[in-house]
Amino acid sequence: MSHLRATAARGLRRSGGRGALRRKGASPRGAAPAPAPAPPPSRHLFSDPAEIEALRGHLLAWYDKCKRDLPWRTLAATELDADRRAYAVWVSEIMLQQTQVATVIDYYNRWMQKWPTLQALAQASLEEVNELWAGLGYYSRGKRLQEAARKVVSELAGQMPRTAEDLQKLLPGVGRYTAGAIASISYGQATGVVDGNVIRVLCRMRCIGADSSSPAVIERLWDMANALVDRSRPGDFNQALMELGATVCVPKAPLCGECPLKQHCQAQRRVEKELAFASQKLFGKRAPVSDVEDCGLLAGLWEFPSLPLAQGLQEEKQREVLADHLQAWTGRPVAAGGLRFIGEVVHIFSHIHQTYVVYSLSLDGDVTLDPALSPSRWVTEEEFHASAVSTAMKKVLKAHEKQRGEESSPGKGSKRKRGAKLQGASSTCPGTQLSLRAFLRAPKSP
Incomplete structure (x- = not known):
């Protein structure tokens, strides 16, 4: 399924290479720098x-x-000693990093047979650890595991930390996920x-x-x-x-x-809703389908000024609709002829293909954005990278830079000669994904 949106691709810019973004679904904040993301719907x-x-x-x-019958689950369920239980889970979690379950099972069984406790592992040599780990890959995992075991024995009296917070803080190589897994499985801590x-x-x-x-x-x-x-x-x-x-x-x-x-x-x-929609379409009925962008955690993200387009809308009409939208947004006249067609950008969300029809617009002088009209702000390139921006918007920016690059180097693979007439959206290859550095540069002085 395909949706069309007209987007002004960071074309609203001013001296200093700044572009305009607006927050989707957020309350007005005007030009305040980098406000915190809004809560998701x-x-x-x-x-x-x-x-x-x-x-x-x-x-x-x-x-x-x-559930699958896995050896570390059996140990976690049957081992009464809390330290041994935590050690058994810990070893499995380290081995399972970047490695499939089927591969880990044999290595895990051999490891636990050779070193059934933290104390046994702490006394092993690095050579022995590497020898048993051979073929499992990412050898630093085994090394860090042994180093952490030695720390537990020498500095923590052989007792594993009892909370996810302490596990992550005290054990080298144990991150947030591993700490949560050990604490919840071994100690019953209610942490995700x-x-x-x-x-x-x-x-x-x-x-x-x-x-x-x-x-x-x-x-x-x-x-x-x-x-x-x-x-x-x-x-x-x-x-x-x-x-x-x-x-x-x-x-x-x-x-x-x-x-x-x-x-x-x-x-x-x-x-199920999309299937129902497709079924209705076959019989000549058409039910409204919500914009795919509303399916994401996008209420707190920033987007370029955009609006939905009706299917089959010609380029001339697209320009008029978008110009009216931008005029209301900026509070100053925007001529449809000033909008420059960039191309189409396709963004895939699950089973839905969303097509952005991208235009750019250059504005002279400063344009003040009224926070009462729209929660928008001007941003520099650095601020853009620090902002919460959706993947689709990044693709839109890339589209703009590719066109600029082609126009500046018409003899190097450009398919459109300088000064050639711009083509409509239907002539552009879907899925065009380009960069954003050139667009965000400050315009050169005349």
């Missing part, structure tokens, strides 16, 4: 206690029935975990389309994981969430029909 959160309780029950019931599998499950359940690698989104997902974790069985809940992502909610062709959480999944609901 409620549909991207788990705010209903009844739903959270039901989700926990459904997930844990599935896990009890379908966020790894690649959990990110995928949570983003799909709440239909989050923002860049899941960005620090702001990751932090939101940690908040979500901590809110969801079952208080009575935190270790099992975290393992169940990771298990779901590894076996059912997989990256490609997820087994949605087998998912115990499908009734809580916003992405599944959206798929």
Whole structure:
């Protein structure tokens, strides 16, 4: 499915190489520098206690029935000594970093047979550790694990830290995820975990389309994981969430029909809505479909001035519609002829393809943005990189730079000669993705 949006690609600029961004769905803040991101919409959160309780029950019931039989899980469930239990989980988590479960099992069994306790590992030589680790890859993991074991024995009297905070603080090589896994599985601390599998499950359940690698989104997902974790069985809940992502909610062709959480999944609901829409379209009926951008954690992100376009709108009409929009936004006349067509940028969100029809606009002199009309601000290149900007907007900026580069070097692979007539959006290859440095440079003095 394809959506069209007309976007003024950072074309609103002034001396100093500054461009205009506006916050999607945020309250007006005028030109204040880098305000904090707005909270995500409620549909991207788990705010209903009844739903959270039901989700926990459904997930844990599935896990009890379908979980894989793995040696570290057996040790965690049967070992009575808390330090040995934590050590067993710790070893598994380190080995599982960047390595598949099937590969880790044999290495884990040999490791635990040779060094069943922290004390045994602390007495081993690095040569022995590397020898057993051979073939598992990323040898620094084994080295750091042994160094941390020696620290526990020599500095902590052989006792593992008992909280996620202390595990992360006191043990070298133990990050936020590993600390949360050890603390929840070994000690029953009600703390969540966020790894690649959990990110995928949570983003799909709440239909989050923002860049899941960005620090702001990751932090939101940690908040979500901590809110969801079952208080009575935190270790099992975290393992169940990771298990779901590894076996059912997989990256490609997820087994949605087998998912115990499908009734809580916003992405599944959206798929059903799109299928219904496609069915209605076949029979000549057309139901409104919400903009794909609204599916992401975009209420706190910044976007270029843009508006939805009707399908099949000609370029001349596109210019007029966008010019009227920008005129209302800037509070000054904007001529449709001053808008320069850049091209089309395609952004893929899940099963939906969104097409941005990109135009640029140069403005002379300073343009003051009225905070009462729109929550917008001018930004420099440095401020742009420090702002919360969606992936789609980054693609739009890249499109602008590519055109500038082609125009400045017409003899080096440019498909359009200098001074040639601009073509309509339909003549541009979809998916054009270009850079943003040239656009953000200050304009040269005449």
